[in-house]
Amino acid sequence: MKRLILIVPLVLFAAIAGLAYVMLNASLDGTRSVQSIGFSMTGKKMPAVSLPAMGTSGTIDLEEWQGKAYAVNVFASWCGPCKLEAASIDVMAEDIPVVGINYRDDAADAAAFLDQFGNPYTMIGIDEDGSTSIRLGVHGLPETFIIDSNGIVLHHQQGPVFADDLTGSLGKAIRKATEG
């Protein structure tokens, strides 16, 4: 019995190593995408996303935007830079409809956040466990996507949107998306 206990560390280690082997193998044959800093959705097709809607009992579905240009902004009330970019997102929403994705947040905190900093969003989906955002390649909040009418991501911004961005490459992507 005593000797059996001594094997436990080896077994646990083997289990972890086995898991690492399976996942690395999946990365090697391409079935698993390796996301690191620098991973960008730019140029890729926006995946289908369906999330419970904030404020209503329904769901939001990005399929609805088929054929239209729109932006997606991932935010949370606990994220400092999200507050910093709020004013710029307001300005951005004048040019392109913005779908909000509220990442791992408390409902009451999120509502207070929108009260304080304004609500530029056409609709907001709740990503409670963060799994949808990870599928979108989100690394840190906030992140913003500009999507054209074919569903292709023209610009994937990691980090806050500031005034410079609206006149720079992000703004260019918005014009390209909205002008068709």
Next chain:
Amino acid sequence: MNGLAEIGHFTLALSAGTAFLMASIPMLGATLDDTRLMKTGRMAALVLLGQILMSFGLLTAAFLRSDFSVKLVASHSHSLKPVLYKIAGVWGNHEGSLLLWVLILAIFSSMVAISRRIEIKRQARVVSIQGMIAFTFLLFMLMTSNPFLRLEPAPLDGNGLNPLLQDPGLAFHPPMLYLGYVGLSVAFSFAIAALIEGKADKDWARQARPFILIAWSALTLGIALGSWWAYYELGWGGWWFWDPVENASLLPWLIATALIHSVIVVEKRNTFKTWTVLLAILGFALSLLGTFIVRSGLLTSVHAFATDPARGMVILVMLMASIGGPLLLFALRGDRLASRDTSALLSRETALVANNLLLVVATATVLIGTLYPLGLEAWNGARISVGPPFYNATFAPLMGLMVIFMATGPLMAWQRADSRLLLRRLMPPLLLVVAGIGLSILLLEPHNVTAIATIGLAIWLIGGVVTDIAVTAGGLRAGQTDILRRLGGMPISRWGVNIAHLGVAVFILGAAGSSFFQSETIERVFPGDVLRAGSKIYRLEDVKPVTGPNYTSTAAELSLLSDQGEIIDTMVSEIRFYPVAGTTTTEAAIRPRIDGDAYAVLGDGDAERGYTLRLYNKPLVSWIWFGAALMALGGIFAINRPPPLEDEAKQ
């Protein structure tokens, strides 16, 4: 082009050969009982150190001379970079950091090899195992991560370095962390030597302990430097984010903390041996995990170097060999070290068992939090992240429980503690806690049960430390000269314990102050506007462009005002643009003071619409790093060997 990089590559290849000899001959000598063969270990370790120093020096020279024909220099340096960051650039990348890792391994191996206090057979085995580790990693470097590759043609200038990494905190963070990680290799080698020998005795513990303490202290400082950097350089306002890489450094730290406590039991009481050997193996196993998991693309993190799953597979095979092998050896031979523990339930041994169990369970929770997303993904393909709520609910209570034992352990005798004496000694800490909690309720807003409990724990620990020192000094009845004489006679290692434990209390107060009593204000303002965050009053004076050595920036000048409106201090927060890297960084304005930091971050804005400012008051936050520094200092003090019978003298 000159041949220096080629010489560096050559000495690196030679060093792999030296490591092979160092791995095989002394071990053979120990098996054959041949003193001459065993003694070759010392020479091999020193030659290895010389060769790796040569390679490291030549790589550093290439960075200093901005020799962009070396690929590593071209991708990670730039001619405009300040000298300090050219040097730090050597280890600011995968290949160079591996070379630093091996260099530190060679330094520790030499320290073991030249020690005259370690029994020769054990020394030969330990040096041999260090040689095996060195050989494995040198081979890995030469095959997959050669730092001396050339570029043809050489570019005119380098690709710069991430400006976030241009910070003194970060320049010293990796070397310090590696000192800790690699230092644990010595404990690991001692553990394997004990398994081979079938013996781990008091001498074994006495010889291994200084290395464990050096590693632990360095690891403590390394983690603290990293957290300090995240706090004041990244300007995100926090000091710990439960990022996979932060966790990866915390895991070996937790095990090493358990190890420095269990190895004392081996030294004093000659029991706990199987357990201590296991901890020594796990500590280094988790260090390897910490160094390498982020380079495999397995977990995503802000710290990741360029990730490469193919390289990850090689790393996995290396880890299998260097951890799986020892664990197999442990499974087969661990029982030879078993000993009978005869101590009573109420004894210092019990407190240390509790400490060890809590630390190991805490390690397991952090490991689960870090690996669970990977397991879930393997199960159903879903990708999730585990956030602070998980750790707040699991890790924090475990640590709280441990702090309760931390205060009582040192006050108890080995083997069998006197319950009435213990109760009497615990009265002062208890009274302090009651008084402290009462004062907190009266003075502090908001009333948060967790916050007050946390403060209570810190006071409990401080009370324990003070009582231990007072007991040593002979209590209240002792005369003044007697107190001084007794305090002077307290072993330095005992001071070490108390300083380290005090460091933990200081850390807890800092963490509690900055997380429970922080104030935050975010507003869009114009120059001249006054804002308040908690007890701090700020005025935005001016926002103007500034030119730095390798960046341009927008700088916000802020004044910190007293309640009467007088200027106490001025602060500058910047948004810097680095043209070479094409990136923008935020420099927070921080005014650290012992009672708390004023912390301001400039956000978006212009002269017409105003500027967004994020302002904080962070009470006691600097105590976090001050506490960590105290812990590390205590660790260094504890290296000093205590004279025997200290506890018997105290009774």
